[in-house]
Amino acid sequence: MNIVLLGSGNVATHLGRAFKMAGQTIVQVWSRDIDHARELADTLAAEAISEIDDVSASADLYIISVKDEAIKPLAAKLKVGDKLIVHTSGSTGLEVLDGVSSRIGVFYPLQTFSKSKAVDFRQIPIAIEANSPEDSAVIRSIADRLSEKVLEINSDKRKTLHVAAVFACNFTNHLFAISQELLKANNLDFDLLRPLIAETANKIQQNDPEDVQTGPAVREDIETINAHVEMLRGNPELMEIYTKLSQSIVNLHKRSEG
């Protein structure tokens, strides 16, 4: 299958690599910035282009992997007839591609990608969608080559999956950043927390998070909570986050007990 990859960011980079490893051919990599296009295209033995008019009309699949807000304007300029066009966004509906082609779909890999860090694509869930059963099958067959965990869900469910991922990944990472700031202010090394963080993620690979919740909030240890709030008094933002999350832990705990 001949694929044109539109985009050169983290998702495009990892998808390109995974497709190539799965034996697909990336014929072109498009990016607004030709240097970015070249950087990725070179590793994929693909042609680098930065003009949307240079996109080949003879590929089998067009993957739009750009920032959410850039999908629609980019797709509107794509003139490839009724070829299969997909985007890779969790938070964008299928309908953003309406009118671009009669064959549209979504190919959303649920993972946090950094260019420099390899990931095992076999374990990454891929949420797919298409506007016809035939193209669902086409997209599924491509996704199955990359991952063991392909699921077909509609745009609403995909958006829920995406917002859940924001809590589980983006916000989690920010809590790590907050903890690092707190340590830095006291000349303590972030290395001290790395084993704890690894174990926190490790624990819920086999357990439900609710069942392994620890800390002062779930114990309703008001004295410790108050002492922590007092320690954070100089930083109203952190104090507020501390209070909200502690309250939310208490609330969830009460709901499950009730």
Added chain:
Amino acid sequence: MNIVLLGSGNVATHLGRAFKMAGQTIVQVWSRDIDHARELADTLAAEAISEIDDVSASADLYIISVKDEAIKPLAAKLKVGDKLIVHTSGSTGLEVLDGVSSRIGVFYPLQTFSKSKAVDFRQIPIAIEANSPEDSAVIRSIADRLSEKVLEINSDKRKTLHVAAVFACNFTNHLFAISQELLKANNLDFDLLRPLIAETANKIQQNDPEDVQTGPAVREDIETINAHVEMLRGNPELMEIYTKLSQSIVNLHKRSEG
């Protein structure tokens, strides 16, 4: 070295196992509940007791590993002369043991423990403290047998470490619980997020969290943020947490750029 372990919870259980594996002798396990004492004592070949008056006065080290608020009242009842007594709490100062013995200290392993899950104690940081250089050395020599990462810090620094751990571990786990709730409400399986969570923790083993932050907030993708807030409108608690954490990500990003 002969040790008396006061407590039978998660920390006491893991400490007991680690001490035993390191060749120390646990002579007694005390718990208010004799069944709990027995359960742990049996695995450590120790005597189980539930009366504080039955604590042997001839051990070398007394480890108080109970809920924070129970440390002081328990310690007050301990009549073992001027033996070395330590507690294992991150958020409790050394001075909680003032007057209990002339030799007091802290032995705080920084990890999240579940009874059923083994952990590699060698990688767990242990923060120690004592009221004399001599006992610092004693505690350090014991800690060194358990872990490669022993650090001596005062109570204030330990409390900071503990509040940072609440952000990095307890709050993080709660975000996992929130994401599971969101998925459940849409009949989506939490398994979908497990690889993402593993990778999120994995990434920061080699990186600083700020450098690998992803998601709509750090991109200042207002459209996606607004769409997510809209999706969470039915749940004011989650909407507020979403908004606060997104704002905090934006703020941190601006501080580092400025």
